[in-house]
Amino acid sequence: DSGVTQTPKHLITATGQRVTLRCSPRSGDLSVYWYQQSLDQGLQFLIQYYNGEERAKGNILERFSAQQFPDLHSELNLSSLELGDSALYFCASSVRGGLAGPSGEQFFGPGTRLTVL
Amino acid sequence: DAKTTQPPSMDCAEGRAANLPCNHSTISGNEYVYWYRQIHSQGPQYIIHGLKNNETNEMASLIITEDRKSSTLILPHATLRDTAVYYCIVMYSNYQLIWGAGTKLIIKP
Numbered sequence: 001d002s003g004v005t006q007t008p009k010h011l012i013t014a015t016g017q018r019v020t021l022r023c024s025p026r027s028g029d030l031s032v033y034w035y036q037q038s039l040d041q042g043l044q045f046l047i048q049y050y051n052g053e054e055r056a057k058g059n060i061l062e063r064f065s066a067q068q069f070p071d072l073h074s075e076l077n078l079s080s081l082e083l084g085d086s087a088l089y090f091c092a093s094s095v096r097g098g099l100a101g102p103s104g105e106q107f108f109g110p111g112t113r114l115t116v117l
Numbered sequence: 118d119a120k121t122t123q124p125p126s127m128d129c130a131e132g133r134a135a136n137l138p139c140n141h142s143t144i145s146g147n148e149y150v151y152w153y154r155q156i157h158s159q160g161p162q163y164i165i166h167g168l169k170n171n172e173t174n175e176m177a178s179l180i181i182t183e184d185r186k187s188s189t190l191i192l193p194h195a196t197l198r199d200t201a202v203y204y205c206i207v208m209y210s211n212y213q214l215i216w217g218a219g220t221k222l223i224i225k226p
Contacts, residue, residue, distance in 0.1 A: 002162075004160070033214075035216075037158075041218075042204065042216040042219060043161065043204075043214075043216040045214060045215065088158060090160055090161070092160075092161075105166070106163065106214065107163070108160030108162070109160050110159065110160050111158065111159075111160055
């Protein structure tokens with residue numbers, strides 16, 4: 001158990017819909033990262049937040065957005081869903097991740113499996 | 118940006134050392150090498166990371182060549198539970214982890 005929690009575990013929805021994925025980082029971790037993993041692919045970095053502020057952006061679509069709240073939990077919002085958005089979405093957290101140096105070890109949650117029909 | 122190259126798959130006998138190679142020939146001086154593994158579709162698990170020197174922890178050893186263009190992850194006594202996809206990743210200066218396809222390691226009894 002990494003200490004990172006993600007809800008829901010599974011999500012089935014239809015094209016055109018909007019969903020919200022939730023992540024609670026490990027206690028004390030300031031950084032939250034979101035990744036997308038399509039079937040049999042490596043992980044694609046989407047976005048990182050550090051202490052409430054957006055820190056880095058990867059291959060995140062404009063239809064996707066995220067935020068980190070004052071209690072440090074994070075939400076990833078996916079809208080106008082397409083079949084190709086079906087994937088595992090992982091959240092990870094780390095203690096660091098600001099501008100002072102590498103983030104070090106990232107702890108991953110169990111993921112949310114999104115299926116778009 | 119530095120990228121990594123790993124063999125798509127490897128086999129190893131249970132109880133033997135598993136040596137997983139990784140090439141990162143364009144790595145720059147301040148970029149770290151990280152190793153993670155992913156068992157089935159679980160969340161990836163951190164294994165080890167290093168900059169220049171060889172590193173060892175309770176899970177594995179990381180050997181980085183002097184020119185830093187390649188590295189090897191060593192699992193000293195592989196067990197069936199070590200069957201997983203192993204990712205070698207270079208941490209960019211903006212602290213993103215850019216993941217490749219990894220090496221699927223199969224431990225055989």
